[in-house]
Amino acid sequence: MKSCPLVVISLLLCLFTLPTFSQIQCGTDDIYKNNPALQQKVQEQIKRLQNAGNLVDPNTVFTIPVVFIIYHKGEAEGAGSNLSDATILQQLNALNDAFRARNGYAAHNDMKIEFALANCGDMNSIVRVDASEVPNYSDNGLNYNDLIMIFQLRTLHNWSDRDNYITIELVHKINGAGGFAGYLEGYTFIDARLFGIGIMAHELGHVLNLKHTFEGDNFGFQCPPNNDPENDGDMISDTPPHKRGQNCYNTPPMSINPCDSLTYGDIFENFLSYSEYCWRKFTPKQIERARNSVAQFKPNWFNSPYLSAQTAAPAAVSNLRCGTGTVALTASGCLGTYSWYSQSTGGEALATGESFTTPPIETTTTYYVDCQVATCQPSVRVAVQAIVTPVNECYCESYAMYLGDEEIYNFSFTTINTSSNCNTTGGPGSVRSAYSNYTFDTPAIAYTGKSYPFSVQIGSCGGSYSNATKIYIDFNHDKDFNDAGEEVYVSPGTTQGAHVESDTITIPADALAGITRIRIVTAEASPSSITPCGAYGFGETEDYALNIIACPDNLSYETINQGMGTYEAAISISSKANVSTPVTYLAGQYIVLLPGFSAGPNEVFTSTIGGCY
Ligand SMILES: [Ca+2]
Numbered sequence: 209m210k211s212c213p214l215v216v217i218s219l220l221l222c223l224f225t226l227p228t229f230s231q232i233q234c235g236t237d238d239i240y241k242n243n244p245a246l247q248q249k250v251q252e253q254i255k256r257l258q259n260a261g262n263l264v265d266p267n268t269v270f271t272i273p274v275v276f277i278i279y280h281k282g283e284a285e286g287a288g289s290n291l292s293d294a295t296i297l298q299q300l301n302a303l304n305d306a307f308r309a310r311n312g313y314a315a316h317n318d319m320k321i322e323f324a325l326a327n328c329g330d331m332n333s334i335v336r337v338d339a340s341e342v343p344n345y346s347d348n349g350l351n352y353n354d355l356i357m358i359f360q361l362r363t364l365h366n367w368s369d370r371d372n373y374i375t376i377e378l379v380h381k382i383n384g385a386g387g388f389a390g391y392l393e394g395y396t397f398i399d400a401r402l403f404g405i406g407i408m409a410h411e412l413g414h415v416l417n418l419k420h421t422f423e424g425d426n427f428g429f430q431c432p433p434n435n436d437p438e439n440d441g442d443m444i445s446d447t448p449p450h451k452r453g454q455n456c457y458n459t460p461p462m463s464i465n466p467c468d469s470l471t472y473g474d475i476f477e478n479f480l481s482y483s484e485y486c487w488r489k490f491t492p493k494q495i496e497r498a499r500n501s502v503a504q505f506k507p508n509w510f511n512s513p514y515l516s517a518q519t520a521a522p523a524a525v526s527n528l529r530c531g532t533g534t535v536a537l538t539a540s541g542c543l544g545t546y547s548w549y550s551q552s553t554g555g556e557a558l559a560t561g562e563s564f565t566t567p568p569i570e571t572t573t574t575y576y577v578d579c580q581v582a583t584c585q586p587s588v589r590v591a592v593q594a595i596v597t598p599v600n601e602c603y604c605e606s607y608a609m610y611l612g613d614e615e616i617y618n619f620s621f622t623t624i625n626t627s628s629n630c631n632t633t634g635g636p637g638s639v640r641s642a643y644s645n646y647t648f649d650t651p652a653i654a655y656t657g658k659s660y661p662f663s664v665q666i667g668s669c670g671g672s673y674s675n676a677t678k679i680y681i682d683f684n685h686d687k688d689f690n691d692a693g694e695e696v697y698v699s700p701g702t703t704q705g706a707h708v709e710s711d712t713i714t715i716p717a718d719a720l721a722g723i724t725r726i727r728i729v730t731a732e733a734s735p736s737s738i739t740p741c742g743a744y745g746f747g748e749t750e751d752y753a754l755n756i757i758a759c760p761d762n763l764s765y766e767t768i769n770q771g772m773g774t775y776e777a778a779i780s781i782s783s784k785a786n787v788s789t790p791v792t793y794l795a796g797q798y799i800v801l802l803p804g805f806s807a808g809p810n811e812v813f814t815s816t817i818g819g820c821y
Pocket residue numbers: 437441442443444445446447448449
């Protein structure tokens with residue numbers, strides 16, 4: 209049996225800071241008391257389930273889709289009553305922990321029911337509507353018995369198919385209650401200021417046909433009738449009757465309950481009592497009642513078309529390391545559980561969670577990650593690589609230690625034109641706003657002996673300070689940027705804040721052909737203090753791959769054997785010779801054979817054009 213000493217302390221704090229909400233009141237009772245016909249219907253539904261045994265396999269885990277509807281007052285997303293996606297998802301996870309007796313609830317009873325955003329985690333199932341136009345809503349909030357305002361709020365969206373999902377409707381304020389719900393009606397309204405695992409579990413208990421444990425105490429200080437525990441009070445035989453005013457803050461669990469002359473025990477831990485800081489469990493009979501109620505009266509909640517879709521695949525970014533060791537891989541975008549595998553199908557998961565550290569690996573290894581929301585079908589597995597670069601092929605690290613201020617927004621050079629910003633992260637091994645690795649992108653093409661313009665656009669993820677830029681190319685492929693001529697650009701001086709730097713880079717005639725590393729370092733520093741390796745304060749390093757192609761002086765090009773005229777080029781030709789002005793023809797453009805080719809009308813010839821193609 210648990211007592212709640214910590215909880216009592218936090219309640220006392222709450223009494224001073226939030227006196228209105230020191231004990232959540234629930235409006236569900238009043239709604240039904242004021243509607244005898246509805247009350248009668250609920251009683252009869254419960255009676256139909258008595259002595260029913262288990263209508264569904266007690267071992268089957270069911271998922272019920274939920275739609276969150278946030279009726280905000282026009283606030284920005286994440287502000288005030290317009291609760292953020294992160295808050296909603298965090299509380300949804302906690303709710304599932306409570307219903308599934310996991311994590312902090314591990315010692316309790318598993319209802320084997322969980323809740324998932326409709327359509328297997330589709331974020332569109334968090335619906336935000338600006339309800340500020342509903343008369344009196346912004347100023348006064350919602351009275352739980354105001355059916356007109358509830359109707360007006362619900363005209364703002366189309367989520368009304370409550371036979372197939374449950375709507376959890378959040379309003380900025382409920383007068384006289386923290387929340388209320390309909391028994392098997394598929395909805396609960398909750399005061400956004402109180403939104404959390406406790407009140408959600410309580411109200412969803414009502415939605416699943418569970419009454420308050422003190423049901424029948426109509427005035428707050430009477431023992432509910434309990435002569436026939438299946439028909440009196442909450443109509444649940446394993447919850448003792450108690451007065452509504454008794455809770456874990458004012459009643460020790462070992463004291464005697466006058467309603468049954470036994471100790472109170474753990475009844476105040478029950479989600480259907482009024483002890484929100486002690487709530488943590490459902491009883492076996494409540495679980496049986498909830499599962500049977502859905503199976504009998506709302507079968508689509510357990511078999512909803514809103515869960516038939518396959519969960520969307522997560523996103524995952526490959527990571528890399530230098531030499532043998534472990535590689536940390538992370539995935540994102542999953543609203544359920546990530547599982548990591550060593551194979552694309554089948555096999556046991558190696559681990560779960562958004563991060564996975566590989567065992568020590570010597571060579572590049574592919575892993576796979578999927579996402580499963582509740583009992584939805586898991587997503588397809590996404591391949592993600594743990595890349596190992598042999599020690600003798602590693603480049604030195606270069607990165608900003610602080611994430612603010614200078615940032616490379618764009619680098620353009622030959623066929624590279626890569627834009628990024630303060631929210632983007634580059635390829636494997638990148639750290640947002642510090643180091644961006646684009647070397648896994650398609651390499652840029654450049655020819656030996658030729659010059660190419662470049663531009664670096666420098667922006668800011670914070671303040672505006674003096675900065676400078678250097679560009680390095682490892683022309684001799686020895687994995688450093690230290691050789692003569694490898695520092696290909698240095699800012700002429702420092703510049704304050706955002707700006708563009710541009711110039712020309714010449715590929716030396718003796719540069720090695722093949723994939724070549726190019727590195728741009730922009731730092732809040734003077735040009736002379738920027739180095740190709742190591743950490744610096746603010747700025748960013750970006751790495752790219754350049755495919756350098758050797759360019760012969762006289763390229764024999766023998767497919768042009770037509771007469772003078774106009775022909776479509778099959779490949780790109782950059783001519784240096786035989787024409788009066790060097791020109792470049794791109795594939796698909798038209799080549800005009802000029803007299804410089806020494807070809808007359810209808811004369812067949814073979815030409816040699818100097819230069820690269
Ligand atoms: Ca009872």
